[in-house]
Amino acid sequence: MIELAPSILSADFARLGEQAQAAVDGGATVLHVDIMDGHFVPNLTIGPPIVASLRKVTRVPLDCHLMIERPDDFIPVFAEAGANWISVHQEACVHLDRTLHLIASHGCKPGVVINPATPVHTLDEVLPLVHHVLVMSVNPGFGRQSFIPSSLKKIELLSQIRQSRGFNFRVEVDGGVHHDTIANVVCAGAEILVAGSAIFEHGSPRESASRLLESARAAVENRVQDLSSVAGDPRQP
Ligand code: DX5
Numbered sequence: 001m002i003e004l005a006p007s008i009l010s011a012d013f014a015r016l017g018e019q020a021q022a023a024v025d026g027g028a029t030v031l032h033v034d035i036m037d038g039h040f041v042p043n044l045t046i047g048p049p050i051v052a053s054l055r056k057v058t059r060v061p062l063d064c065h066l067m068i069e070r071p072d073d074f075i076p077v078f079a080e081a082g083a084n085w086i087s088v089h090q091e092a093c094v095h096l097d098r099t100l101h102l103i104a105s106h107g108c109k110p111g112v113v114i115n116p117a118t119p120v121h122t123l124d125e126v127l128p129l130v131h132h133v134l135v136m137s138v139n140p141g142f143g144r145q146s147f148i149p150s151s152l153k154k155i156e157l158l159s160q161i162r163q164s165r166g167f168n169f170r171v172e173v174d175g176g177v178h179h180d181t182i183a184n185v186v187c188a189g190a191e192i193l194v195a196g197s198a199i200f201e202h203g204s205p206r207e208s209a210s211r212l213l214e215s216a217r218a219a220v221e222n223r224v225q226d227l228s229s230v231a232g233d234p235r236q237p
């Protein structure tokens with residue numbers, strides 16, 4: 001199932017509740033929360049109090065993307081604040097297996113993230129443990145960057161591995177997702193689509209979310225039609 005996860009990084013923080021709700025009204029079913037510490041990435045964003053405030057105004061899952069060093073120290077407070085999904089970077093975790101179990105032990109869905117320079121095979125041992133794998137399609141730290149095309153191969157590979165090894169994780173993509181790139185990420189196999197600037201920097205978040213979802217669903221529809229024509233589906237002319 002395709003889901004849109006607006007990244008609040010690009011929202012107007014003085015109107016955060018209202019903007020988040022508008023994106024949900026436009027069809028978003030997850031809210032993506034980017035947490036940066038100024039060390040793992042060269043930017044600072046928000047902490048648990050904002051997650052707690054969002055928790056009070058929305059029922060959709062809060063997808064907390066930790067771009068921080070020593071994530072184990074902060075997982076309990078984000079869980080307490082109301083995070084539903086917590087993802088950590090493979091590159092930030094020396095004891096990744098332990099960290100993923102820690103997330104689950106706090107009642108959250110564990111996710112793992114890879115940077116553009118990190119190969120998919122570094123996740124081989126943890127794929128059975130995760131609820132989602134987040135493929136960064138930009139170098140993390142900022143919104144409004146250009147999509148890195150090589151991330152498509154990683155999304156495809158993850159989809160293949162999931163099928164061939166019978167795993168259940170979901171594939172999420174983050175960075176540079178907008179109208180020009182969304183069809184490619186969906187066709188590669190991404191199902192949870194994070195978008196920041198495309199939702200919050202182009203007028204109404206409600207309309208932007210709705211249009212972006214429409215583009216994603218149209219891409220899925222076209223892919224299904226293409227596959228059935230390749231397979232010689234008798235319904236095709
Ligand atoms: C980047 C963040 C992204 C960012 C995406 O480090 O993880 O979630 O907000 O922003 P856009 O959609 O503008 O690339």
Ligand code: ZN
Nearest residue numbers: 007034065174
């Ligand atoms: Zn993110």
